[in-house]
Amino acid sequence: MRYARVLVGGHPVWGRVGQRNVELLSGSPLGGADTHVIGTVPCEGAHWLPPVVPPVFYAVGLNYPRHISHAGAATPERPEVGYRANNALTGHLSPIVRPAEVTGRFEAEPELVAVIGRTLRHATRDQAREGIFGWTIGNDVSARTWQHQDRTFWRSKNSDTFKPMGPWIETEVDALAQTTTLRVNGEVRAEFATGDMVFDPFDHIAALTRYVTMHPGDVLWMGAESTCQLEPGDTVDVEIGGIGVLSNPVRLEEERGNQS
Amino acid sequence: MRYARVLVGGHPVWGRVGQRNVELLSGSPLGGADTHVIGTVPCEGAHWLPPVVPPVFYAVGLNYPRHISHAGAATPERPEVGYRANNALTGHLSPIVRPAEVTGRFEAEPELVAVIGRTLRHATRDQAREGIFGWTIGNDVSARTWQHQDRTFWRSKNSDTFKPMGPWIETEVDALAQTTTLRVNGEVRAEFATGDMVFDPFDHIAALTRYVTMHPGDVLWMGAESTCQLEPGDTVDVEIGGIGVLSNPVRLEEERGNQS
Numbered sequence: 079m080r081y082a083r084v085l086v087g088g089h090p091v092w093g094r095v096g097q098r099n100v101e102l103l104s105g106s107p108l109g110g111a112d113t114h115v116i117g118t119v120p121c122e123g124a125h126w127l128p129p130v131v132p133p134v135f136y137a138v139g140l141n142y143p144r145h146i147s148h149a150g151a152a153t154p155e156r157p158e159v160g161y162r163a164n165n166a167l168t169g170h171l172s173p174i175v176r177p178a179e180v181t182g183r184f185e186a187e188p189e190l191v192a193v194i195g196r197t198l199r200h201a202t203r204d205q206a207r208e209g210i211f212g213w214t215i216g217n218d219v220s221a222r223t224w225q226h227q228d229r230t231f232w233r234s235k236n237s238d239t240f241k242p243m244g245p246w247i248e249t250e251v252d253a254l255a256q257t258t259t260l261r262v263n264g265e266v267r268a269e270f271a272t273g274d275m276v277f278d279p280f281d282h283i284a285a286l287t288r289y290v291t292m293h294p295g296d297v298l299w300m301g302a303e304s305t306c307q308l309e310p311g312d313t314v315d316v317e318i319g320g321i322g323v324l325s326n327p328v329r330l331e332e333e334r335g336n337q338s
Numbered sequence: 339m340r341y342a343r344v345l346v347g348g349h350p351v352w353g354r355v356g357q358r359n360v361e362l363l364s365g366s367p368l369g370g371a372d373t374h375v376i377g378t379v380p381c382e383g384a385h386w387l388p389p390v391v392p393p394v395f396y397a398v399g400l401n402y403p404r405h406i407s408h409a410g411a412a413t414p415e416r417p418e419v420g421y422r423a424n425n426a427l428t429g430h431l432s433p434i435v436r437p438a439e440v441t442g443r444f445e446a447e448p449e450l451v452a453v454i455g456r457t458l459r460h461a462t463r464d465q466a467r468e469g470i471f472g473w474t475i476g477n478d479v480s481a482r483t484w485q486h487q488d489r490t491f492w493r494s495k496n497s498d499t500f501k502p503m504g505p506w507i508e509t510e511v512d513a514l515a516q517t518t519t520l521r522v523n524g525e526v527r528a529e530f531a532t533g534d535m536v537f538d539p540f541d542h543i544a545a546l547t548r549y550v551t552m553h554p555g556d557v558l559w560m561g562a563e564s565t566c567q568l569e570p571g572d573t574v575d576v577e578i579g580g581i582g583v584l585s586n587p588v589r590l591e592e593e594r595g596n597q598s
Binding site: 163290 | 391393394399414418419420421422423424425426437459460488489490492493496497498546548549550551552553594
């Protein structure tokens with residue numbers, strides 16, 4: 079099943095995504111509450127929102143062997159995690175806006191995202207597996223000059239629109255057996271085995287929940303093997319087999335004149 | 339006015355805090371919606387929740403000159419910010435639970451917290467000031483061995499219960515003109531001028547909102563000048579004049595036996 083959130087009459091509404099239409103639901107399918115169908119909208123022209131706004135937005139850093147050796151970094155000895163911020167989320171087909179002041183490399187990072195469906199604490203790997211509601215796609219857009227210059231990732235990775243997520247949550251896919259493909263303007267820029275991770279999502283959830291409670295709607299972004307440069311005017315697609323394609327145009331922020 | 343959230347019949351309910359009673363409200367006072375009184379509970383025995391669960395949980399690191407010189411760090415040249423995680427939040431009078439595996443220093447950090455009340459982007463200092471709904475108190479509990487050992491602050495500062503916040507949001511206080519006092523078992527362990535910051539909340543909001551949109555309910559923790567050690571069995575109080583006292587007992591996590 080594919081679950082999405084779409085904007086209808088100015089309000090976010092959950093929906094079940096079919097071939098042609100989105101069946102609108104009376105509530106969230108997360109957490110196991112009963113929902114019923116309250117209407118439909120066509121997929122074509124739908125306003126896709128990030129499929130969930132997480133209580134906690136977890137993001138794994140170095141997690142693909144080739145990325146780690148490329149970065150000249152040491153392989154992590156245990157699962158660890160950082161955070162991203164909800165202000166940066168944007169949906170499928172919405173623009174990634176590059177701030178006017180960004181200089182240097184401005185890059186896409188194609189990532190698998192696990193969406194948590196149960197309250198988890200001291201989870202085993204099996205409980206972690208059962209606790210995942212479904213899978214979506216993220217693009218961890220990063221401004222490298224800020225990433226190196228600042229003490230934290232606050233603006234390098236969390237400026238508005240830097241975290242496209244979607245288009246929907248797929249609940250019935252063997253996500254780790256898929257291929258991740260990164261395309262810019264239709265041209266393949268990276269392709270890698272989605273599951274070729276140092277620590278997989280179940281390892282991370284088992285390690286994290288020794289200390290933290292994970293809740294329905296939390297998301298865990300799993301890192302990227304490869305990145306590529308984005309320019310204003312580009313369209314960037316992240317595809318993960320069995321889930322879908324997350325596509326976003328890239329725009330340059332409009333200058334604000336001489337305001338402070 | 340003092341606004342809190344309390345647990346009533348298993349549900350979080352907003353309330354207006356008086357001398358003896360909490361007047362329960364029909365909805366959140368954040369974002370400007372109309373609310374009406376739907377009941378009262380006595381302050382005595384109330385189950386205080388974190389006064390808000392933020393969409394984004396911002397936390398300033400080094401921000402007090404004495405803390406910076408004590409840490410041997412360089413004074414920040416511009417406002418920057420990190421993140422904390424909502425799973426770690428706990429309310430006034432609820433226990434701080436020290437995980438069984440924590441070794442080394444386990445410390446309290448008493449902090450002023452700004453609660454955002456408006457949607458802010460490209461805010462001036464004056465707009466930032468007007469955009470703050472009110473002020474509360476935070477205790478940025480930290481396990482120092484993990485803080486130094488891990489790549490991020492995930493478990494050192496974000497294990498469950500490591501972020502007490504409350505007891506309520508005070509909307510009518512000159513927060514930066516107050517004194518912050520840290521007490522353990524009634525004994526003063528630190529006392530400093532709340533407003534003696536390198537960059538104040540308005541500086542931070544103006545700088546942040548060049549790149550990020552802040553939303554009603556977002557919180558901005560402002561850092562601490564001093565810290566002190568906590569032991570299981572202690573009670574730690576953070577008082578900020580004109581706001582109140584955030585008090586939490588410290589407990590040791592129960593051993594879980596030989597589970598993985």
